[in-house]
C-alpha cells in the first residue's frame with residue numbers, strides 16, 4: 001500500500017492498482033506499529049538507517065498533523081533492556097530523547113538485575129489497523145485502485161507497464177522461529193511471552209486477555225529492493241516485464257515502509273523512462 005501511494009505521489013498521471021489476495025487482515029493490519037529498526041539480517045545498516053529515518057520523519061509529520069487520529073500516529077517512550085552492553089544504534093541520533101538507562105531505571109524494570117545495559121528513547125506508534133485504513137483512504141483519494149486477486153504467475157500481470165512485487169516467499173514465525181508457518185496460538189509461547197512481559201510490568205498479571213493473534217514476520221536474509229527485467233513465458237502479450245521488488249522487511253515493515261516505498265517509486269520511474 002505504501003509503495004502504491006508513493007508511486008502515485010511521484011507519478012500522478014500513472015494508473016496504479018494494488019493487486020492482493022488479501023486486502024484486509026494482512027500482517028500489516030495486525031502489527032503493533034512501533035517504529036524501531038529490527039530483524040533485518042544482512043541488509044546494509046546504512047540502508048536500514050536511511051529508509052528508517054525517512055519513515056520516522058513521515059510518521060513524525062503525521063503525528064504533528066490533523067491526520068494523526070485517523071492514521072493512528074502517537075508518540076510513545078520506550079525502554080529497551082540488554083543482558084550485555086551493546087553499541088548505540090545508527091538511529092540513536094534521530095529518535096527524540098535517546099539516552100542510556102540509569103542503573104536506578106534498570107533496577108525498577110529488572111529487579112533481578114539480569115540486564116546490565118538499556119536504552120530510553122521516544123518514538124512513534126502507528127497502529128497497523130488504523131494506519132492501513134489511512135493508506136487505503138489516501139490511495140483512493142489520489143486515484144489509485146485496489147483489486148482482490150491471488151497472482152499465481154507474473155504473466156497474469158503482463159498488461160501492466162511495471163509490476164512492484166511486495167509479496168513474500170520466506171517467513172519467520174511470530175516468535176522468530178525461521179520457517180514456522182503455524183498461525184495457531186500456542187500455549188507455551190503465550191505463557192513465555194506473558195511471563196517475560198510481567199517481569200517488566202507486574203501489573204499485567206491482572207490484565208484481561210482480549211484476543212490472541214499469530215502473525216508471520218515476512219523476512220529473508222536481507223530486504224530485497226531492486227529492479228529486475230523478468231522474461232515472460234512464450235504466448236504472453238509481451239516478452240518481458242520490469243518488476244520492482246520491495247519485500248523482506250521482517251519485523252520492521254512499518255518502520256521502513258515509507259523510505260523503501262520512496263526508493264520503489266524511483267525505480268518505477270526509472271523503468272518507465274527506459275521504455
Ligand SMILES: Cc1cc2nc3c(=O)[nH]c(=O)nc-3n(C[C@H](O)[C@H](O)[C@H](O)COP(=O)(O)OP(=O)(O)OC[C@H]3O[C@@H](n4cnc5c(N)ncnc54)[C@H](O)[C@@H]3O)c2cc1C
Pocket residue numbers: 001019020021022023026027028029030031032033034035036149150151152166167168174214215216217218247248249250251252253254255256
Ligand atoms: C506480531 C507482529 C508484530 C509486528 N509489529 C511490528 C512493529 O511494531 N513495527 C514494525 O515496523 N513492524 C512490525 N511487524 C512487522 C510488520 O508487520 C511486517 O514487516 C509488515 O507488515 C510486512 O508488510 P508486507 O506488506 O510485506 O506484508 P503483508 O502485510 O503480509 O502484505 C502482503 C500482501 O501480499 C499479498 N499477497 C501475498 N502473496 C500474494 C499472491 N500470490 N497474490 C496476490 N497477493 C499476494 C497478501 O494478500 C497481502 O495483501 C510485526 C509483525 C508481527 C507478526
